[in-house]
Amino acid sequence: MSTSLFQERRVYGKRFLWILLLAGALLLADWRFAQLEYVRQGVSATLAPIRLVASIPSSIADWASRSVASRASLIEENAQLRAQLFVLERRSQQMISLEIENRRLRQLLNATEVLEDRFISAELIGVDPDPFTHHVILNRGTRDNVYVGQPVIDANGLVGQVIEVDPFTSRVLLIGDANHAVPVQVNRNGVRTTVTGTGDLTELSLMFVPETADIQEGDLLVTSGLGGRFPMGYPVAEVSRVERIPGAQFSEVRARPLAELDRTRHVLLVDTQNNNRNRRGDTQGE
């Protein structure tokens, strides 16, 4: 009788080994082949309600703070926005003529035309609770033509890129994640470099900057468009610290992201694929 009481343990061990083999195969398959993406999308879509429910408390807080805002503060905010709009409108007055001039000059130089990007607005509905990664969830998915690799920006600068989509939501890897890198150039002089995340959302690091590179504190870094993932010219970060270490091959350069990575709620998805399609259409038409 006493032997039958603990016999099961060996059965569990065997079962555990089988599951380990299964898991290994699954991990390998997920790593090497793209087919499992459909499984992931399916499961992810069924989990979408959980994500939506999880975002309810913050939307309620949002709604409450909006509906109990005092008249005075609303008037004040309105005046502020009006002033801001005025400034922006003044800036965009000459935009049309400048754009046409830019196009003409580019034609003179035989440079390819730069097309205007299209945007989809999106709202943040969740933040990955894992403290070791920086992912956020947006309320747009394949239904809204979101695709993997799509750049995400906010009002101030680059936020990150889409790494996963299901029909209703998408997952964005922030530029502050330690696994993220983006090719940039210094706006002042065009020096090319790469900005990587550090795991800290308020600090980015510049990779492999030679001792002699002309990079100063306060320099604006914009996307260079190299690598083909991010379109050119979106502001990414501002150089906050340049440290030249005697004897070291590279200097240590840190930058502060311009987008409010830990606060922003409303973002824009830049549609670069659509542009490529248009561009191809244009050249065929010529």
Add this chain to the structure above:
Amino acid sequence: MEIPKANNLWVPYATLVLAILLSTFGLPGWAAYAAPEWVALVVIYWVLAIPYRFGILFAFLVGVVMDVHGGKPLGMQGVAMAFVAFTALALHQRIRIYPPVQQAGMILLIIGAYLVIKQALRALFGAGFAPGGLYLLPALSSALLWPLIYLTLRGLRIRYRVK
């Protein structure tokens, strides 16, 4: 062992969904590092309580769902979760007769091992960056929470006669 007829099996699944929901809420600042492993705790409870229905495969599938939910390589958390179920199954006859506080000690060890496995796989697949031994904090918070979770789920199991 004679297996009783299944009854009210939706209760464990409902508690699991609730646990996934709880794990989706981010905690602010430093508390995020100590967020309890809700899902692992609920899985442990049901494996201990009804080991003939909830076993290693069940835990593995829950882990895979968590992988999808967290955007991790498929099977990463699955392996860790299967290990949790395996240890819980192997020890369930012993753990069941402990008082909840002593059970919490076992939970500390099981969740600790679970976190180490998760961390090793995370490093292997480059899915996230972890400074120092911070990743072990959830074991402590999970162990502290265990008596509460144990009593709540036991109450639910008895009330709905889950078999």
